[in-house]
Amino acid sequence: MKSESAAIYSSLATDPNLGALVELYVAEMSERTAELVDLIEDRNWSRLHAAARHVKGSSCSYGFDRVTDVASRLEEKLKSDCSEDVIERHAMELVRTCRCLRARPRQANLT
Numbered sequence: 468m469k470s471e472s473a474a475i476y477s478s479l480a481t482d483p484n485l486g487a488l489v490e491l492y493v494a495e496m497s498e499r500t501a502e503l504v505d506l507i508e509d510r511n512w513s514r515l516h517a518a519a520r521h522v523k524g525s526s527c528s529y530g531f532d533r534v535t536d537v538a539s540r541l542e543e544k545l546k547s548d549c550s551e552d553v554i555e556r557h558a559m560e561l562v563r564t565c566r567c568l569r570a571r572p573r574q575a576n577l578t
Contacts, residue, residue, distance in 0.1 A: 473567055479530035480571035490570040492529045500565045507558045515558060516545040522561065537564045 477489045499522060506515040523538035541557040 474569040474572070475531060475533055475564065475567045476569050476571060477530035478532065485530075486571070489529050492525065493568050493570045496565050496568050500562050503558065503562050503565070507555055507562070510551060512545055512551075512554060515554075516542060519545065519558075519561065522565065531568060534561070534564055534568065537561045 477493075479485045479489050482489075499518075503515070503518055503522075506518060519538045519541045523535050523542060526532075526534035526538060537557075538561055541554075541561050544554050544557045
């Protein structure tokens with residue numbers, strides 16, 4: 468089992484045109500994960516579905532393919548006739564995954 472603290476980096480982090488946008492996306496992710504947690508706690512599955520779809524699309528745009536995959540699986544569970552426990556488990560997997568996002572690896576101090 469992978470550590471929850473394993474960093475997930477954007478495939479676009481070194482793109483000179485998108486790097487700053489990736490950093491902003493990562494900076495705003497804590498707000499998105501807080502919203503996901505609230506929706507899970509409230510068991511508001513319809514709003515959770517919309518939030519998962521948004522995270523799926525935006526994470527793909529910012530080079531976080533792993534998040535896209537996890538959000539897609541949650542979206543499928545929300546569309547199917549799964550139990551709330553299964554939905555909650557997949558939703559929390561998305562939250563844990565989103566909490567691992569980093570814009571780029573830290574550069575070693577070369578001085």
